[in-house]
Amino acid sequence: MTYTHDQIAAAIDHAILKPDFTRAAVDAELDIAAQWGVFSVCVRPSDIPHAVERLAGTGVAVGTVIGFPHGTTSTATKVAEVRQALADGASELDMVLNIGWLLSGMDSEVEADIRAVVAAADGHIVKVIFETSYLDDDAIVRACRASEAAGADFVKTSTGFAGGGATVEHIRLMRANVGETVQVKASGGVRSLDTAVAMLDAGATRLGTSASATILAEARAVDEGAAATGAVDDSSY
Template sequence: MTYSEAEIAATIDHAILKPKLTRSEVDAELDVAVQWKVFSVCVRPSDIPYVAERLAGTGVAVGTVIGFPHGTTSTAAKVAEVRQALADGAVELDMVLNIGWLRSGFDDAVEADIRAVVAAADGHVVKVIFETSYLDADEIVRACRATEAAGADFVKTSTGFGGGGATLEDVRLMRASVGPDVQVKSSGGVRSLERAVAMLDAGCTRLGTSATATILGEARAIAEGRSATGAVDDTSY
């Protein structure tokens, strides 16, 4: 398929999650998100109030993470995080499922954990992070089933901190393992236009990346190159 620069930007959750980032570095990343008109930023929970105020009126949504990055906090703690995040101005939530529970076969507990977060989100978008590099195919399928049964909106590959990142094989498996009402987000290793397009072609509707400027810069350069050579400029890739 082909995608315009704007279409790709509309799939990007610009990740601003590294623990060492200073406020000035966060500001620089927020500027990137606004400049490239991405769908949202995904920020550290403690940054939400500042980011929500700074991005007000820009059209860039504010998301955050829950139970991040390991997924092993209690359900009650995840619910408390959700409520605080929404009060602070977040509108989307990327939660990490309890990976150890999933690998232990405690699927009912995994589903209940997700369901509690979905209930606390009160209609806001919930994406469930699997950390697919830790899972085999059967575990990914079971995670998809638990996520869909719990009422979440997205299945998501990775935190970006677990090693391995997203693979096309895992994305295709996730897309095939949920119904049409559940979307797929790829994160971890999406750092080029070629990779972003491949993930979209595999069935993703959202991309988590900190390489926004690189991806969309490549897209723009291709479009400008077509225009400069006199080719028909459909600004799609």
């Protein structure tokens, strides 16, 4: 498929999650998100109020992470994080499922953990991070089923902090094992236009990346090149 620059931008959650980011570094990343018109930023919980204020009027949504990056905090702690994040102005929540529970075959506990976060989110978007680099295909399928049963809006590959990241094969597997109402987010290693397009073609509808400027500059160059040659009426990648 082909995608315009604007279509790709509308699929990007710009990640601003590095633990060593200073306030100046966070501001630089927020400005990149606004400049390129991405769908949202995903910031550290403590940065939510500042991000909401700085991005006011830009149309860029502010999301955050829950139980990040290991997923091992208690369900009660995740619920408390959700409530604080929403109070601070976050509109989307990317939670890490309890990876150890999943690998132990404790699927009902994994589902209950997700369900509690979904309930606390009170209608806000919840994306469930699997950390696919730790999982075999069977575990990924079980995570898909638990997430959908718990009412999650998205299933997501990775935190970006565990080595490995999104693969086309995993995106296809996740897409095949959730219903039409559940979307798929590719995150981890999405750093070029070619990779972004491959993930979208495989079934992802959202891309988590810190390389938004690189990806969108490539997309814009393709658009401009196509427009200059008159190859297409509506230039796209």
